[in-house]
Amino acid sequence: MTYSFKVALRYLASNRAQTALLIAGVAVGVYIFVFMSALIGGLAVLLLNRTVGNIAHVTIQAPDRDPVSLYGRDSGTLVAILKSVQQRTTLQSAAAFLPAIEAIPNVTSVAGVVAGNGFLTKGEAIAPVIVTGVEPDQVSAIANVAGNLVAGSGDLTIGIALIGSGLAKTMGLQVGQRVSIRSERNIDATLLIGGVFSLGVSSVDDGAIYVHLRTARVLFELPDGVSRLEVKLDDLRLAPEVARRIANTTGLKSIPWTEKNEQLLNGLVAQARSGDVIKGFALVTIVIGVASALLLSTYRRQSEIGIMRAMGATRRFVVGVFMIQGGLIGLAGGLLGAGLGYLSLLPFPLPEATSSTGLPIAIGEGAYGTAILLTFIGAIFAAIWPASAASRVDPVKVIGP
Amino acid sequence: MIVDTPLLIITDLVKEFNDGEISTTVLNGLSLSLDRGEFVALLGPSGSGKSTLLSILGTLMRPTSGRFEMLGFNLIGARDVDLTEFRNQHIGFVFQAHNLLPDFTALENVMFPAATRKGRETPVDRRRATELLDKVGLADRRDFPASKLSGGQKQRVAVARALMNSPDLVLADEPTGNLDRESARRVMDLLIDLNGTDGTTFLISTHDETIAGQCRREIRLLDGRLARERH
Structure with missing residues (x-):
């Protein structure tokens, strides 16, 4: 274990209530992300099954006949090219x-x-x-x-x-x-x-x-x-x-169902985009939450950062400690939120079996891996500002000999 | 103990603080040198520039002008990262308010200067930190959280931490200022003993004439200048 990792872990462990609250906050954001993914995915599955589930997904036809070229009787010049539609x-x-x-x-x-x-x-x-x-x-x-x-x-x-x-x-x-x-x-x-x-x-x-x-x-x-x-x-x-x-x-001429159902496809894309916006907001909330909590921690630990710097800790080391904290919070919150999301979606029936008043949830569409990965990256991103602020702490001002 | 080459030399050192339109000169053309193995008291009234001088010598602050060389290195124009590395390897600090990391044990606090340089806690460093804690009489407190130690114990841990990387210079700012008489005596005895056994140079900033009397050399500052010296 690298030393900055140990220090980051110790800081998170030293204030368990705050860390637990922070992880819970991230988990709620991830839960919303997972739930929205499953709901939007379920809606798409339901819509597709009900509209195109009972039609051919690909239709294979004979290729169009070659067009017929008509030449002038006397001149021999091309007069028209006719596409055959009568046969x-x-x-x-x-x-x-x-x-x-x-x-x-x-x-x-x-x-x-x-x-x-x-x-x-x-x-x-x-x-x-x-x-x-x-x-x-x-x-x-x-x-x-x-x-x-x-x-x-x-x-x-x-x-x-x-x-x-x-x-x-x-x-x-x-x-x-x-x-x-x-x-x-x-x-x-x-x-x-x-x-x-x-x-x-x-x-x-x-x-x-x-x-x-x-x-x-x-x-x-x-x-x-x-x-x-x-x-x-x-x-x-x-x-x-x-x-x-x-x-x-x-x-042969192969036509996918999407070609004949462009409006449905556009509707599904728009629906997916709406879901992405909601999921984006959930991610932004996570980033703001982690950033503000770590920034608070930076101010609270100013004197300790000053001590570390006086003892020869580099700015890079200090940045590492806070970035690792961000990453660990993101990972823990991501895993917790995705796990809880999965467990809470288990009782829902498959979208096809959903009643007209129920929510069409597709548990397989929860985007759990994406949620965890994006939260992890987002939390690290959120830690950049606090980490940068921490690395700029002037030891003389906060502890001073 | 004293060898030919001085440990550090400062020449015409000036430090000004600018706060908007007001400029304050704290060090005003100060020159002095310290030899290896010296045990020096830094005296002077409040505002005489003692703390600022310690900050500059500890590479925590840059002077406005002048020269500062230590162990043959010109530290005036050095990059921040180089100063940090130099500080880690050659300078130890003992602050008035011990300044330990409260979430770490006594042993972890002592090991910190070595661990932060190497990026991990090695068995060798663990042994050295244990020896140092033993030397300052706290072997039985090595796994205590720093926050659970008494004031005197914390200061002795701080002394052990200052010595972890075998520094050439230890800067102590009122090391006994927050301690009761008995704890203060024990800490001073410790510093004198370490100076005698390891040959580490100590520069101790103090208001206490009794402590100054235990040092072999006194440097007195007044208005940012050298007022008087006793060898």
């Missing part, structure tokens, strides 16, 4: 890409879907719907349809349709009733409602229908291939990075 883009050889995509880290499931628009009719009532055809075993690969059933079952056999709860309510539909669907390609099919799901996302619940892949192939005249591949990740925040890797690996 459907489908992935004809989707199955060939599956092993490569599934091997990419963070990818948890990949589902090929045949999807399109249509109209659902029941008597005279008509509603626009989005029809998604999947293999029965992949009905919950992207959206947790089976886990969010409010009626019926999730078995998706040929001739069965699973519909959103909003749609069922609007059309007055129940499990066991038959409905007609006319696809965008003017093909009709009569389906039996096998289940009603509620994902909590109105855009899905109010207009989505899941059917067997083969039913969808008929409805949308797509005997081979799929409309797109949908990818689910274990961490949806990694979507842009994974999308880039998929594009690099397959050469």
Whole structure:
């Protein structure tokens, strides 16, 4: 142990009540920091899960077709370049890409879907719907349809349709009733409602229908291939990075969810910034608290600093003693605050399981390490002024021979 | 004891204090020298410049002008860090108000000058500090907190601390000023004994003529000048 460390420890130990109070003050600041991090993180987790948790995190489509160049009949000069928008883009050889995509880290499931628009009719009532055809075993690969059933079952056999709860309510539909669907390609099919799901996302619940892949192939005249591949990740925040890797690996057009939900993303960023401001204030409070307490200690120990200087202690030694005190207070307060923060967050349920009136706390988002590190650095920073003041103490003035 | 080269020499030393528009000259062209092993009393009425002279000789204060050499080093233009190191290695202090570190034990206080230089407390220093405490009759108090010692005991710890780094010069400012008669006698006997055995030079600032009488040389200051000397 270096001598300045020993002196710093002795000073902290000699006034235990003051030191304990100081550490407690720092711990409160760190606790606020941790709690805010867990709350903001929990809010983000909850929002993301409720809004994009049941959609594809990365959507893989066929690359855009090459534009067509039109030349003048007589002159041979280029007249226009036309981008093709009239033809459907489908992935004809989707199955060939599956092993490569599934091997990419963070990818948890990949589902090929045949999807399109249509109209659902029941008597005279008509509603626009989005029809998604999947293999029965992949009905919950992207959206947790089976886990969010409010009626019926999730078995998706040929001739069965699973519909959103909003749609069922609007059309007055129940499990066991038959409905007609006319696809965008003017093909009709009569389906039996096998289940009603509620994902909590109105855009899905109010207009989505899941059917067997083969039913969808008929409805949308797509005997081979799929409309797109949908990818689910274990961490949806990694979507842009994974999308880039998929594009690099397959050469296909990969779109992360963030690209289609820019406003949500902006909202989350703004929310995170608000949290950062609050956490910043907590840090500033810590720095001011430590600085004022150490400054007080500097004035109280002026004569002792003068004695040390007279005995040959260098200014650097004196600076070290006070900086170490700051660092130790920061470390102890940081560990205590982060520890208490973690323990107090333990009883909270996961954000997904939070009731509508409860706080969505994500215990894993507490930023404990960051809180401890920033507090440690902040406390050392706070000690600079008192330490500098201590090193400038004139021994003659405070003890004088 | 006395060797040819003086321990320290000051020449035409001037110290002025400026407080706004008022300038006070405390030392006014003072010249003197101290030889190794001397036991000297510094006398003079209040305001004669005794404390200021001790501060300058202890490298705690810089003179306004003049020369100050010790052990062959010119200390006038030295950097603060060099003066601190010089003070640590060559000068010991005994203050009127002992000035111990209250949160440290007697042993830790004695070891402080060595520990602060080396950055740690070594076993060698611990042995030396124990020997010094034994020498000043406080071996049984080595682990007592300084704040729990009596006034006389504190002053004897301060003497041991002053000798920790085997300094060439010990500056004592009214070392018995706050002590009762018996404690004062014990401290003075200690200083005389240490001067006799170790050959350390002592410069003792005092108002007490009895103490001055125990010193082999007297330097009397008046208005910042050398008024009288007795060898």
